[in-house]
Amino acid sequence: MGTQIKNQIKFSMLSVDENVGFARTAAAAFAAQLDLTLTEIDEIKVAVSEAVSNSVIHGYGDCNDKQNYIELIMNLFQDKLEFTVIDYGRGIADIKEARQPSFSSDPERMGLGFVFMDSFMDELEVISELGQGTTVRMVKMLVPCVEH
């Protein structure tokens, strides 16, 4: 039963700064159909917007071609919420290194995006191929109602 989709929203948005905030609000609005705490919703917002901003900043980075798209797929299952962020940008050469706390390919940045995704979500999977793009899948497990 846990694998049956109860709700799904897929969207594709232009890779522009404005849409990081949009994706954050959309993730919160999707999560709002569940009985989560504000803290849990905040954690989801941060994790999703870190992934989307990585796609805008690193994935499509210097290509100023405005026709770059980012996909966000939000799935609700019986027992979990799943968010998948996909870009078709430059990809990550060394995923293990990229996920290290404080690692950033840009000396100006904090290198904490993956750390947030990791600590705020219950599962984090990163798939990437150089020149092909990056897929980040994050899962938030739902506590059964009885525990509330």
Add this chain to the structure above:
Amino acid sequence: MGTQIKNQIKFSMLSVDENVGFARTAAAAFAAQLDLTLTEIDEIKVAVSEAVSNSVIHGYGDCNDKQNYIELIMNLFQDKLEFTVIDYGRGIADIKEARQPSFSSDPERMGLGFVFMDSFMDELEVISELGQGTTVRMVKMLVPCVEH
């Protein structure tokens, strides 16, 4: 220049009640990148959620097949915001009649959805074919900044 897309977000969502609220928030979140008043944003929210709820209620109505999808396309142009809601449901036999104030095929309903879309947006186009589905395109014109 007015026809060049400045931002675009395309959604595909399951036709379930929860997603009417989601679409409403998404429309507001998209509109929030512009310098609109809360009243204008409210009007957009109502118009978009009326169109999406029509697709859920009338378009896919009795088909309780959960795999029915509704598309929402949000475009920002230099001078206007455009929202297009598409379903692949039963379609509308007589569009002119459907758009009349107080007309509803369901005696329990108010028949005001199209009236709201019409009065809150600057353009409303309805395309529909029986058994094929319905497309509702709505435009909100943007006032040039100088007027603010």
Add this chain to the structure above:
Amino acid sequence: IGEIRRFIRDDNPVKVSRPLKELAYRVHKTQEKLQGSLGREPTITEIAKELSLAPQEIVSALEAVQPQVSLYEQAFPGS
């Protein structure tokens, strides 16, 4: 995780979670105040700036308290 929370708070006050109801109330108060001083309805950007928030946060706050009013009530308030 406490470390991370603190970082988020220090780094970006916009992300601090406040009770959304209170925030929505402040949005409406600010709207009224600006309406008075500007002599016209303020824009979401102006309200956001006044509250040091992102426009998206205002959207979220207002959505969270969106009462489940029927369309009839929206169309004919007070009837």
